[in-house]
Amino acid sequence: MLQMKPVFRESQSTQYHREFYTTDEKVMQRCSRDTVRSVSDYIKISSIEHNIDSNDYLGNITYKAFGELKTLTVPRSTYLQRRRLLDLQNQGLDVTEENATLLVKYFKEEEECLVGAIRATHNTLGFSTHNGKLIFKHYNAIGIESTYSGPYDVRPRGSDKDYLKMIKEEVLGNPLMEFILVSGLSSVILAYLSDEYSLDSLIIHIASDSTTGKSTALKLAASLWSVTDVKADSLFSSYNGTNQALINKICGFSGIPYCLDEISMSSMQNFTSFIYTLVNGVEKERLTKDSKLMEKKSWLVTLLSNGERSLVGLASKNKCIAARVFEIKNVTFTRDAENAENIQRAIQKNYGLLGPKYAEYIMTLKKEDICKRFEEVRENFSALVKTTQATDELFERRTLKFAVLLLTAEYFEKFSRFTLNKDAITELLMSIEAESTGTRNNHANAMDYIKDYITINAAAFGLGGNGHNLNYGTVTPKRDYTEVVVYKPSFNEMLRKGNYEDSSIVLRELKSNGYLDCDADRYTRSRKNHxxxxxxxxxxxxxxxxxxxxxxxxPTEGDEKHE
Incomplete structure (x- = not known):
């Protein structure tokens, strides 16, 4: 004779045999077959997350606090330890000395029912490897099922159709905005090829007056990946923060851009350390309270920045600083106010769409093909610049990042089936390099600065009268040039005021270019003073x-301008 078995779902069976269960209002414990008791107000693990970045497990706890339903995400170690569970009392959980031990037991039982429903999450953005496989992390990861749980609002909103319509009507045909679009996507190629070519972070700074569309340009770049409201958790933010606070915003990024608006909002007096740290892509070594080295966080990004002042100009006069920043000066990005308004209106509703899809497209291509094309683009650009304008010893290193931008434009055309004005973008990059080469020319810049300094402080060099109480040196006309004798303390002070980081570098450049009359084995000469x-x-x-x-x-009675 066949024995009839009860028909029920597995979850019902599990629920039936569990020691604890929940009602709409309470957590209950079965004490015996016929006896139950109340443990606490309603508390339940609604889901469990496994963070693939930290390898930590977290529980999303849903509970009633004085009748109001709330959710709290806590580490697994919090809800499975009596002491830590009691720390949640101020959050409104009904946890007391009397029921804490029972609740720990209840949560362990809850976990066992959710083992098959654990979902993966991540709190960093960009390229990473998981179990030996390359993945790209945005709101939804590419290459693994995982959802973003970090601080930024990168959830895609709106429609691809409306966003692409905006690009077609408001961006295409304007090489400067096309360049910004490319810059916002360039972080993908930058990070993807970083190991092959030892690439570091790229800084693009726009120095321009107000009403030139520079903020709209940065918002366009950010909209490829996230919301663009500076008040929200956006990849578009401001310079209103300390050096370390700004760096902390990009920790963990690899292949994602970040935008900083209006450099005048920064309290930093000198941006040298900020530039070096950002480009190098790794935190300074720090100690824990136990004097152990903390794990250093890293990043690899394209940083887009703007302001009415030059970022390079706000750093020490150092050719390596100038080589690390790509600056665009005194240009207007939007065609007119209507163009800017149309872009802003579109990206307020549609964002976070194109960037991750472009990254997914790049990941479908063979890496060796990308590398081959990268080297061709770099070689072609290098040859073009060398045949048309002056270069220096830092140019070849910079061609790596020029190639990243140009290759990003090329692949964007294939990805989107839009046509960019790549010739105009190339010309823009060439003008950026020409400007930077001039800035990196230390001896020429130093001589211009020294001439201005002597002119402003003429009386201190014995010009225009002798009634001045300061004496920086002397000026003597010669047949083919003007000889300026500067006392060593005055020379060092002059360079310090000009933000020249290392006087020996300036002196070496001046000597090698014939601007310094000195002994063969030093930078000075011995002269009698007054x-x-x-x-x-x-x-x-x-x-x-x-x-x-x-x-x-x-003035005959001394100069009051000692700048």
Missing amino acids: NGIRQDVYVLKLYNYPIQEVITDS
Whole structure:
């Protein structure tokens, strides 16, 4: 005779045999077959997350706090330890000294019913490896089922159709905005090829007056990946923060851009450390309270920045600083106010769509093909620049990032089936390099600065009268140049005021270019001062210096402008 078995779902069976169960209002415990008792107000693990970045497990606890339903995400170690569970009392959980031990037991039983429903999450963005496989993490990860649980609002909203319509109507045909679009996507290629070419982070700074569309440009770049409201948890933020606070915002990024609006909001007086740290892509070493080295966080990003002042100009005068920043100066990005308004209106409703899909497209291509094309693009750009404008020893290193931008444009065309004005973008990159090469030319910049400094402080160099109480040196007209003798303390102070980081670098450049009259084995000469005492001084040769105009224009009773 067949034995009839009860028909029920597995979850019902599990529920029937469990020691604890929940009602709409309470957590209950079965004490015996016929006896139950109340343990606490309603508390339940609604889901369990496994963070693939930290390998930690977290529980989403749903509970009633004074009749109001709430959710709290806590580490597994919190709800499975009596002491830590009691710490949640201030959050409104009905946890007391009397029921805490029972609740720990209840949560362990809850876990066992959710083992098959654990969902993966991540709190960093961009490229990563998981179990030896390359993945890309945005709101939804590419290459693994995982959902973003970090601080930024990168959840896609709106429609691809409306976003692409905005690009077609408001961006295409404007090479500057096309360049911004490419810059916002360039972080993907930058991070994807970083191991093959030792690439570090890219900084693109827009230095331009207000009403030139520079904020709209940065918001366009951010909209590829996230919401664009600076008040929200956006990849578009402001410079209103300390050096370390700004760096912390990009920790863990690899292949995602970040945008910083309006450099004048920063309290930093000198951006040298900020630039070096950001490009190097790793935190400074720090100690824990136990004097152990903390794990260093890293990043690899394209940083887009703007302001009315030059980022390079706010750092020390150092050619390596200038080489690390791509600056665009004094240009207008949007065609007119209507163009800017149309872009802003579209990206307020549609964002976080195109960036991750572009990353997914790049991941479908063979990496060796991308590398081959990258090297071709780099070689072509290098040859073009060398045949049309001056370069220096830092140019070849910079061509790596120029190639990243140009290759991003090329693959964007294939991905979107839009046509960009790549010739105009190339010309823009060439002009960026020409400007940077001039800035990196330390001896020329230093000589211009020294001439201005002497003109402003003419009386302190014995020009325009002798009634001044400061004495920086002397100026003597020669046949082909003007000789300037500067006392060592005055020279060092002059360079410090000009933000020149290392006087020895400036002196070496001046000497090698014939602007420094010095002994063969040093940068100085021995000269008698006005008291007849010999001392080491710097002797500069200033060519094309209008000394007669300086004498004529200088006040006879001393100059008050010691800048």
